[in-house]
Amino acid sequence: MARDDALVEQIVRLLDVRLLDPLEVLLEGDDAVDALRRLVRLRARTWASTLLDGDDPAATMAAARLIATLYPGDGPFDPPATWWASPLGRVVARRVGHPWSESISYAVAGAMLGISRQGVHDLVKRGRLPRHPDGGVPSAAVRDRLSSSRTAADASTTVRAQKDISGTSDLPGDSDDQ
Secondary structure: OOOOHHHHHHHHHHHHHHHHHHHHHHOOOOHHHHHHHHHHHHHHHHHHHHHHHOOHHHHHHHHHHHHHHHOOOOOOOOOOHHHHHOHHHHHHHHHOOOOOOOEEOHHHHHHHHOOOHHHHHHHHHOOOOOOOOOOOEEHHHHHHHHHHHHHHHHHHHHHHHHHHHHOOOOOOOOOOOO
């Protein structure tokens, strides 16, 4: 299973339910909707790849387009806390932060980070997350924390893979470098 499969499936499922199913009802089962479903599945893989591995401007634009399409409304995007635990929510949190809020509550920050509101309070108290002057914490700080933890996890995975391949990592700071 590719690392983007869950994200692709969520995007496809949401577009099916929110866009293609209503269109199919409106068009009375026209074959064009089946062609659109195939196209959406192909494009969903591209969007997921851009969100996960694209440069920051491309990832931000892909997230904005998907959110605007999937969650239209007159007010700002304000998903429930559970949304941040979904594959799309996790990648948006890591790549964009909260798309339309500079300052977010401890509860939203906790949902984005996958920890409790108290956990966010502790991070702020210890100086690991800054306070926002308007209250809460800066969305960008949460995004940066998620990005840096992803970078550290990727580096750790790379070191483990190198050890698996060669039997040793031969990286500075290894326990056998004495």
